[in-house]
Amino acid sequence: MANKTIQLEIKRQANPDAPAVWERFELEWRPGMNVTSAMMDIAANPVTADGKPTTPITYDSSCLEEICGSCAMRINGKARMACSALIDNLEQPIKLEPLSKFPLVRDLQVDRSVLFENLKVVKAWVPIDGTYDLGSGPRQYPQEQEIRYPLSNCISCTCCMEVCPQFNEGTGFVGAATIAQVKLFNMHPTGKVLMEERLRALAGDGGIQECGYAQNCVEACPKSIPLTDAISDVGRDVMMQQVKDLLRS
Amino acid sequence: MAASPRIIVVGGGLAGLSAVIKIAEAGGTTDLFSIVPVKRSHSVCAQGGINAAKNLKGEGDTTWQHFDDSIYGGDFLANQTPVKAMCEAAPGIIDLLDRMGVPFNRTPEGLLDFRRFGGTLYNRTAFAGATTGQQLLYALDEQVRRSEAEGKVKKYEGWEFLSAIIDGKGVCRGIVAMDLRTMEVRAFAADAVILATGGIGAIFGKSTNSVVCTGSAQSAVFQQGAYYANGEFIQVHPTCIPGEDKLRLMSESARGEGGRVWVPKKAGDKRPGREIPEGERWYFLEEWYPKYGNLVPRDVATRAIYKVIYELGLGIDGQPMVYLDLTHIDRATLDRKLGGILEIYEKFVGVDPHVEPMKIFPGMHYTMGGLWVDNDQMTNVPGLLASGECEYQYHGANRLGANSLVSCIHGGFVSGIVAMKYAGSAGAQEGDGGAAQEVARQVELNKKLINNQGGENPFKLWRELGEVMTQHASVIRYNKGLKLADEKVVELLERYKKVNLSDKSQWANTSFAFARQLYNMMELSRTITLGAILRDESRGAHYKPDFPERNDEKFLKTTKASFTGAPDGPKFEYEVVDTQYIKPRPRKY
Numbered sequence: 001m002a003n004k005t006i007q008l009e010i011k012r013q014a015n016p017d018a019p020a021v022w023e024r025f026e027l028e029w030r031p032g033m034n035v036t037s038a039m040m041d042i043a044a045n046p047v048t049a050d051g052k053p054t055t056p057i058t059y060d061s062s063c064l065e066e067i068c069g070s071c072a073m074r075i076n077g078k079a080r081m082a083c084s085a086l087i088d089n090l091e092q093p094i095k096l097e098p099l100s101k102f103p104l105v106r107d108l109q110v111d112r113s114v115l116f117e118n119l120k121v122v123k124a125w126v127p128i129d130g131t132y133d134l135g136s137g138p139r140q141y142p143q144e145q146e147i148r149y150p151l152s153n154c155i156s157c158t159c160c161m162e163v164c165p166q167f168n169e170g171t172g173f174v175g176a177a178t179i180a181q182v183k184l185f186n187m188h189p190t191g192k193v194l195m196e197e198r199l200r201a202l203a204g205d206g207g208i209q210e211c212g213y214a215q216n217c218v219e220a221c222p223k224s225i226p227l228t229d230a231i232s233d234v235g236r237d238v239m240m241q242q243v244k245d246l247l248r249s
Numbered sequence: 250m251a252a253s254p255r256i257i258v259v260g261g262g263l264a265g266l267s268a269v270i271k272i273a274e275a276g277g278t279t280d281l282f283s284i285v286p287v288k289r290s291h292s293v294c295a296q297g298g299i300n301a302a303k304n305l306k307g308e309g310d311t312t313w314q315h316f317d318d319s320i321y322g323g324d325f326l327a328n329q330t331p332v333k334a335m336c337e338a339a340p341g342i343i344d345l346l347d348r349m350g351v352p353f354n355r356t357p358e359g360l361l362d363f364r365r366f367g368g369t370l371y372n373r374t375a376f377a378g379a380t381t382g383q384q385l386l387y388a389l390d391e392q393v394r395r396s397e398a399e400g401k402v403k404k405y406e407g408w409e410f411l412s413a414i415i416d417g418k419g420v421c422r423g424i425v426a427m428d429l430r431t432m433e434v435r436a437f438a439a440d441a442v443i444l445a446t447g448g449i450g451a452i453f454g455k456s457t458n459s460v461v462c463t464g465s466a467q468s469a470v471f472q473q474g475a476y477y478a479n480g481e482f483i484q485v486h487p488t489c490i491p492g493e494d495k496l497r498l499m500s501e502s503a504r505g506e507g508g509r510v511w512v513p514k515k516a517g518d519k520r521p522g523r524e525i526p527e528g529e530r531w532y533f534l535e536e537w538y539p540k541y542g543n544l545v546p547r548d549v550a551t552r553a554i555y556k557v558i559y560e561l562g563l564g565i566d567g568q569p570m571v572y573l574d575l576t577h578i579d580r581a582t583l584d585r586k587l588g589g590i591l592e593i594y595e596k597f598v599g600v601d602p603h604v605e606p607m608k609i610f611p612g613m614h615y616t617m618g619g620l621w622v623d624n625d626q627m628t629n630v631p632g633l634l635a636s637g638e639c640e641y642q643y644h645g646a647n648r649l650g651a652n653s654l655v656s657c658i659h660g661g662f663v664s665g666i667v668a669m670k671y672a673g674s675a676g677a678q679e680g681d682g683g684a685a686q687e688v689a690r691q692v693e694l695n696k697k698l699i700n701n702q703g704g705e706n707p708f709k710l711w712r713e714l715g716e717v718m719t720q721h722a723s724v725i726r727y728n729k730g731l732k733l734a735d736e737k738v739v740e741l742l743e744r745y746k747k748v749n750l751s752d753k754s755q756w757a758n759t760s761f762a763f764a765r766q767l768y769n770m771m772e773l774s775r776t777i778t779l780g781a782i783l784r785d786e787s788r789g790a791h792y793k794p795d796f797p798e799r800n801d802e803k804f805l806k807t808t809k810a811s812f813t814g815a816p817d818g819p820k821f822e823y824e825v826v827d828t829q830y831i832k833p834r835p836r837k838y
Binding site for chain 2: 046084
């Protein structure tokens with residue numbers, strides 16, 4: 001009997017200007033396979049199911065344990081991490097496509113630097129005085145840590161942005177990941193000194209008002225971050241800030 | 250006024266980002282190079298915590314005790330002066346990270362919580378759930394983003410380091426790097442260069458490391474004349490989840506929080522772990538090491554697991570696996586302190602570790618060896634510094650758990666400060682400092698690779714490299730096997746000449762970049778195999794059954810390898826170890 005095999009269909013595009021083509025692959029099945037190991041197999045033997053020589057797939061990956069945030073792609077139409085997508089749990093043929101909301105680089109690789117730019121805009125950091133020894137940090141209770149820690153688990157995979165109907169060129173919406181980081185830093189005893197600046201950055205076009213509460217983000221998040229809670233909390237703070245600014249002007 | 254120093258940092262993990270922060274604070278400008286966006290660097294994978302003798306548990310812990318544990322844990326191979334400095338700096342580093350906003354776990358009173366790790370009897374490890382590396386990396390990444398917004402840092406993410414630019418006097422003047430999208434090769438000048446390029450896991454094929462941890466950068470400068478020290482010391486972590494694409498780490502913190510390692514007493518017992526009664530389980534670490542129990546250092550735990558599986562034939566159901574059991578700990582505690590890693594196990598194995606004991610096996614995890622540096626993190630090439638896992642300084646023959654994060658940050662800080670002081674001291678360079686020549690050399694290498702003809706696939710060669718290194722150069726070593734491994738590497742280097750890339754394009758060509766890394770992996774692997782052959786003793790992670798004892802008379806020495814280009818491999822010499830504070834004593838846990 002022939003060995004058990006798996007089928008993949010991968011959307012390929014040699015560069016941003018090249019036409020997209022689908023390639024079909026048939027690989028030997030092994031227990032515990034995931035999408036990244038399948039792509040490693042293709043790299044070691046780059047031949048399509050029709051026996052046509054091709055090239056290894058270009059895709060981002062690094063840690064392979066769903067913590068670096070690199071390997072987000074669309075797998076059977078769903079935005080998720082390739083490393084934690086186990087082959088045995090997927091319907092075949094497994095369809096792999098790049099994320100659709102970001103500039104394509106090649107094959108399954110896209111440019112997600114917009115998220116890192118957004119984090120600059122909202123000043124997602126604690127403005128410390130310096131790195132010299134200034135003694136211990138502010139006291140924080142476990143109850144606060146237990147709210148901050150999940151928000152700080154965001155791996156910048158951008159799945160929440162990919163699935164958001166409002167995240168597009170038309171709105172310029174920053175997306176859920178950035179809003180959750182605003183909550184994280186506004187909660188920190190030192191980080192909150194920049195709270196007003198962060199809230200103002202989220203007011204107006206492309207800001208938090210663009211959110212349509214579709215709630216796709218929280219479902220897609222591989223780290224189960226309470227994104228919709230963060231959006232409502234920050235949304236309220238942004239509104240309060242706008243009122244304050246209005247009264248002050 | 251002279252322009253502010255311009256420093257290049259290669260690598261955006263904890264060590265690299267720490268260096269950048271110190272450079273920015275001292276008024277310098279940094280060009281930061283990284284293969285991946287820095288927030289995705291491998292430091293993100295560190296789980297259990299970071300050591301510092303803060304003594305917040307009333308145990309009388311001291312930085313001296315941390316120093317002693319680290320030196321003893323490293324089997325006295327580490328130079329003591331830098332390790333002492335690191336342990337003394339550690340409490341201040343924790344405070345700084347806390348001020349940066351790292352969501353460390355807290356005590357009810359709002360203070361930092363600490364847990365126990367391997368190789369110590371003290372609760373010395375600060376932690377943020379079981380994703381401490383991620384949280385630390387993000388905190389530093391945020392500070393660097395702040396500096397970037399202020400114009401003090403320019404990031405080159407998606408660029409790969411190819412080589413150092415070294416002038417006629419042997420001084421490092423910059424780097425040559427390649428844009429991984431356009432494949433453009435360019436020279437970048439700098440007043441000093443800091444390599445912080447991490448580990449070398451890919452040399453062993455499957456490891457706990459990220460796929461970007463190839464050691465390619467350190468190998469490149471090794472081939473340009475930098476010494477590589479203690480290459481033969483490779484840490485195999487006792488508890489990993491074996492996988493198709495990698496070995497996923499199951500943090501030592503699982504044992505720090507009370508996890509117990511056991512096997513069924515009866516060989517080939519078919520019952521699921523949770524159905525095996527207490528009396529029929531053998532907690533071999535607790536029995537063999539009553540003082541440290543499950544928290545013996547990693548090399549000791551790994552060898553014990555090997556013995557149970559391969560010598561006593563007691564692996565679970567005859568398989569190369571043992572149980573790591575957390576099921577006796579309540580769910581809420583597990584979720585609060587170990588959530589991240591239990592989620593990894595559940596996602597990748599499909600079994601809930603709250604109710605089923607985990608099945609684990611040792612896996613290649615860390616290199617204690619690395620670029621040789623002096624106490625100021627400077628390599629033997631003036632102007633070229635190294636910090637983090639890519640250098641050899643802090644861990645001797647075996648690293649203690651939760652010491653890597655502190656060594657990365659401390660070493661990174663030192664390198665940033667030293668680079669700023671060094672800047673300008675080498676005097677003005679002549680002409681372009683050798684930049685054009687080095688670019689030409691790299692472009693030539695690229696041209697040759699892309700036009701190469703033959704029948705070899707680089708990914709297949711890599712698999713063969715990983716298999717032979719794992720078989721002969723990891724936990725248990727015999728000179729015969731090491732020799733076989735080295736011969737295999739020589740064969741692979743020969744076959745590499747026939748590498749034929751299926752992708753010859755010049756846009757985001759990942760197999761092309763990989764093939765370049767592969768060559769460097771192979772050259773570097775010889776420091777491991779040949780260094781191990783020469784060291785006829787057992788010390789820390791380096792274990793030879795034919796030479797089971799530590800031999801201080803002959804081998805209390807740092808191995809220094811230098812590249813020769815000759816077929817018989819690097820040249821080896823030995824350097825005296827600084828043992829001025831703690832006299833070497835037998836290591837018995």
